[in-house]
Amino acid sequence: MREEYLVFTGRPNAGKSSVIKEIIGLDVATGKHPGTTRRISKYPLRNGLVLVDMPGFGRMSGVSKKLEDRINDRIIRFLESNAKKVALAVHILDISTFLEVTWRLEKKGFISVDVELVDFLADTLNEFPLIAANKIDKASEKEIFFNLRDFMNRISIGQLSDAKNYVFPISTKTGKGLGALKKAIHEKLVAKGYRTPFKKG
Ligand SMILES: Nc1nc2c(ncn2[C@@H]2O[C@H](COP(=O)(O)OP(=O)(O)OP(=O)(O)O)[C@@H](O)[C@H]2O)c(=O)[nH]1
Numbered sequence: 026m027r028e029e030y031l032v033f034t035g036r037p038n039a040g041k042s043s044v045i046k047e048i049i050g051l052d053v054a055t056g057k058h059p060g061t062t063r064r065i066s067k068y069p070l071r072n073g074l075v076l077v078d079m080p081g082f083g084r085m086s087g088v089s090k091k092l093e094d095r096i097n098d099r100i101i102r103f104l105e106s107n108a109k110k111v112a113l114a115v116h117i118l119d120i121s122t123f124l125e126v127t128w129r130l131e132k133k134g135f136i137s138v139d140v141e142l143v144d145f146l147a148d149t150l151n152e153f154p155l156i157a158a159n160k161i162d163k164a165s166e167k168e169i170f171f172n173l174r175d176f177m178n179r180i181s182i183g184q185l186s187d188a189k190n191y192v193f194p195i196s197t198k199t200g201k202g203l204g205a206l207k208k209a210i211h212e213k214l215v216a217k218g219y220r221t222p223f224k225k226g
């Protein structure tokens with residue numbers, strides 16, 4: 026049977042595993058500290074569709090620089106070598122701290138890891154990933170609005186109106202926005218021939 030991947034990416038602690046838990050209903054490990062998921066973890070769903078929970082891309086706590094580099098390399102290599110087998114990628118980011126983190130990186134001459142990874146996914150997979158702008162409960166509405174607008178302006182999606190079809194503000198804590206994200210994931214997978222993608226193997 027063919028095997029295809031539903032991949033979840035994001036920086037450490039963004040809430041990848043929490044989104045998987047809430048939306049797909051899989052009992053994956055979540056944790057307070059960046060670096061909870063250390064391996065590229067695969068969970069078979071249905072009809073050859075395999076969910077992939079990635080470790081965080083970027084800095085982790087309690088992990089040597091060497092291991093961190095190795096994990097980051099593995100993520101990039103997995104995505105590059107399996108590009109044709111990725112049915113859908115969902116990128117999760119912590120939108121509540123997006124601008125703060127981005128400005129801090131820019132001062133050091135780096136670009137946002139989230140922007141970099143989203144653009145890498147779009148290039149490598151030839152399709153724009155769905156984006157879960159998570160943790161909207163952690164900042165004021167105004168702050169979330171500014172962070173979202175800035176993020177959407179930075180990713181290479183062209184029109185801001187297009188970005189709205191791909192970017193979903195959510196909170197796995199309050200449940201806000203999860204229905205819309207789930208629907209979007211479902212629709213994309215159905216279009217790829219997976220009629221009941223959320224059921225387990
Ligand atoms: N306030 C708030 N906290 C959240 C939300 N989503 C996740 N968290 C918390 O953020 C922390 C990280 O969540 P995980 O789901 O483990 O994140 P991850 O991206 O899988 O992290 P790694 O596996 O370490 O890369 C946990 O303490 C979660 O409870 C949210 O929407 N709001």
Ligand SMILES: [Mg+2]
Binds near residue numbers: 041061078079
């Ligand atoms: Mg995780």
